[in-house]
Amino acid sequence: EAGVVQSPRYKIIEKKQPVAFWCNPISGHNTLYWYRQNLGQGPELLIRYENEEAVDDSQLPKDRFSAERLKGVDSTLKIQPAELGDSAVYLCASSFGVPANYGYTFGSGTRLTVV
Amino acid sequence: AQKVTQAQTEISVVEKEDVTLDCVYETRDTTYYLFWYKQPPSGELVFLIRRNSFDEQNEISGRYSWNFQKSTSSFNFTITASQVVDSAVYFCALSEATGGSYIPTFGRGTSLIVHP
Numbered sequence: 001e002a003g004v005v006q007s008p009r010y011k012i013i014e015k016k017q018p019v020a021f022w023c024n025p026i027s028g029h030n031t032l033y034w035y036r037q038n039l040g041q042g043p044e045l046l047i048r049y050e051n052e053e054a055v056d057d058s059q060l061p062k063d064r065f066s067a068e069r070l071k072g073v074d075s076t077l078k079i080q081p082a083e084l085g086d087s088a089v090y091l092c093a094s095s096f097g098v099p100a101n102y103g104y105t106f107g108s109g110t111r112l113t114v115v
Numbered sequence: 116a117q118k119v120t121q122a123q124t125e126i127s128v129v130e131k132e133d134v135t136l137d138c139v140y141e142t143r144d145t146t147y148y149l150f151w152y153k154q155p156p157s158g159e160l161v162f163l164i165r166r167n168s169f170d171e172q173n174e175i176s177g178r179y180s181w182n183f184q185k186s187t188s189s190f191n192f193t194i195t196a197s198q199v200v201d202s203a204v205y206f207c208a209l210s211e212a213t214g215g216s217y218i219p220t221f222g223r224g225t226s227l228i229v230h231p
Contacts, residue, residue, distance in 0.1 A: 033218070042119075042206050042221030043160070056216060089158060104219060106152075106160035 002026070004107035006092050012113045018080035021110045025073070025094030029105070032069055034077050035091040037109070043091050049075065082114045118142065119209045119222035127228045128197050136192045136225045138207030144168075146212040149183065149190045150219060154204040163205075166190065197229045 005024040013019050025032050030051050035043035048056040051072035069075040089109040120139045128134045151163040166183050174181050178195045204226045208219040
C-alpha cells in the first residue's frame with residue numbers, strides 16, 4: 001500500500017510568487033492534515049480536513065494561504081504571495097477513524113525555500 | 116505554554132552507548148495518547164510508538180524502550196546500544212481527546228547524533 005504522497009519534494013521560489021503543494025493521502029483515510037515545520041522546530045498544524053470539510057483551520061494564515069480537498073481525497077495547499085518567512089517543510093498526514101487508535105501517517109514533505 | 120516539552124535540543128553519543136530522550140507533557144484530559152516519531156535526514160516522520168493514557172505499561176521493542184509515568188507526566192524513550200543509524204531528530208507528540216479531534220501536538224524535537 002502506498003503511503004501519503006506529497007509533491008513536489010523541493011521547491012525554490014522568489015518572494016511574492018505563488019506556490020502550491022499537493023498531497024495524496026492513504027486510500028480510505030478520511031482525515032487529512034497539513035503541518036508546517038520550521039527549521040529546528042516540531043510540526044505545527046495548519047489545517048485539518050474531515051473528508052472534504054475543513055474542520056480546524058485556526059492556524060492557517062488566511063491572508064495568503066488557502067487549501068482545498070476536493071472530493072475528500074487529494075488536497076492542495078497554496079501560498080500566494082510567498083514571503084521569506086514561509087520557508088519551511090510542509091508535511092501532509094492522514095488518518096482513519098479515531099486517529100489516536102489507528103495512528104497518523106505522514107508524507108515526506110515539501111521543502112519550500114523562498115528567496 | 117508548551118503542551119509537549121523536549122528539553123534536550125541535541126544529544127551526542129558514541130556508538131554503543133545508551134541514551135534516553137526526555138518528554139514531558141501537559142494535559143487536562145483523562146484520555147489522551149502519546150507518540151514518538153523519528154525524523155531521519157530524508158525528512159519523513161516515522162512512527163515509533165503510541166501509548167494511551169490508560170496503559171502505563173512500559174514497552175520494549177528491540178533496542179528501543181519507553182517509560183510512561185503519569186505521576187510525572189513523562190514519556191521517555193531509551194535507545195540501548197545506540198547505532199549510527201539512530202542519528203535523527205526524535206519527536207514526542209500528544210494527542211488529546213478534547214472535542215474528539217485528537218490532533219497531535221509535537222514537541223520541538225531532540226536531535227540525536229551517534230558517532231562511530
